[in-house]
């Protein structure tokens with residue numbers, strides 16, 4: 001081989017493997033069919049729901065059909081919150097003159113009184129505004145958090161991070177000042193009529209101190225804000241009857257191919273099987289689940305025998321508790337399993353752009369040396385940063401954590417809303433994501449990392 005040598009040969013072999021994996025993903029992948037079933041035959045998979053249970057049974061069966069070395073369920077108790085009947089809200093600009101606005105309860109919220117809640121509204125741009133206003137301005141009112149996502153940020157996850165405190169802790173903070181409820185502008189960069197739910201926390205508040213929390217669509221939020229400017233005396237009506245039930249039994253779904261040379265070294269790939277209930281959870285995170293399953297399918301299809309154990313984990317309850325991720329890490333620790341690498345796909349099923357890595361500089365440099373292999377597939381964004389919520393609890397094992405980074409521009413039009421549906425996922429984009437993940441997993445399996453125990457990959 002011209003200019004070859006061992007290194008060149010290995011790189012050529014890697015490039016050939018990439019080509020095979022991509023070809024297989026784009027011509028005989030199963031991810032789209034799996035997602036179709038999860039989305040259209042099962043639907044939204046809120047923790048503790050019948051649908052979540054069906055998703056466990058279905059994905060276990062499908063992984064068994066792949067002929068893996070082992071497929072099992074890992075029991076985990078999960079919170080069970082139910083939405084109840086559809087929420088209802090309107091703006092009353094003067095007695096008898098009302099405009100309905102689209103709202104949904106935030107996950108974990110308490111209900112309003114059965115007949116609903118009507119109060120005047122105070123608009124704020126964030127929890128920081130509350131102490132400035134003080135109890136005298138807030139008591140007895142509904143606090144309306146209206147700070148929008150920053151449209152100038154190219155990475156929309158950053159824009160999300162810059163707002164989501166309003167949703168997560170808005171109710172707990174407002175309750176301290178005597179608010180009777182909160183309404184939060186949906187975390188969405190588009191103006192539309194779909195409210196976006198998501199998790200929230202009451203912090204230390206006792207049951208009797210908790211106040212109802214709802215999201216309002218972005219157009220609803222704009223209408224409410226405009227109406228308030230014209231007349232600060234308007235009233236807002238909200239009715240929701242969601243509630244928290246006792247914890248329910250559920251499962252992480254796990255499947256693996258055992259390593260041929262270093263079976264004790266585990267590479268984890270995953271997404272979360274639960275979702276919110278408004279849509280069918282196709283992007284968040286049905287896509288990540290089927291892409292993760294596809295990694296094992298593709299490796300089998302091209303006849304690659306991994307040296308290390310490659311394990312898919314479909315985590316339960318990422319959205320409103322993270323119990324699955326915590327349980328997985330707890331059991332891994334108990335069993336003294338050695339995890340080398342964990343990769344999560346939980347940023348939507350859009351065109352993959354790259355990966356982010358949470359690791360040492362040394363390991364990151366090794367990863368960067370692989371970057372050229374990805375270039376023909378338009379995977380170019382390699383950054384250091386976060387990975388995924390479900391694999392986060394593994395961090396203290398000192399492994400390399402990574403997250404698939406798809407194009408994020410449209411993600412927040414779907415995230416946690418009724419618009420997160422199967423038709424919003426493009427088959428080819430989904431498959432490209434799975435192929436990129438498999439390619440990365442292949443390289444990690446082949447070359448390993450400079451792990452603290454000194455176990456190094458062989459070339």
Ligand SMILES: [Zn+2]
Nearest residue numbers: 272284285346
């Ligand atoms: Zn998610």
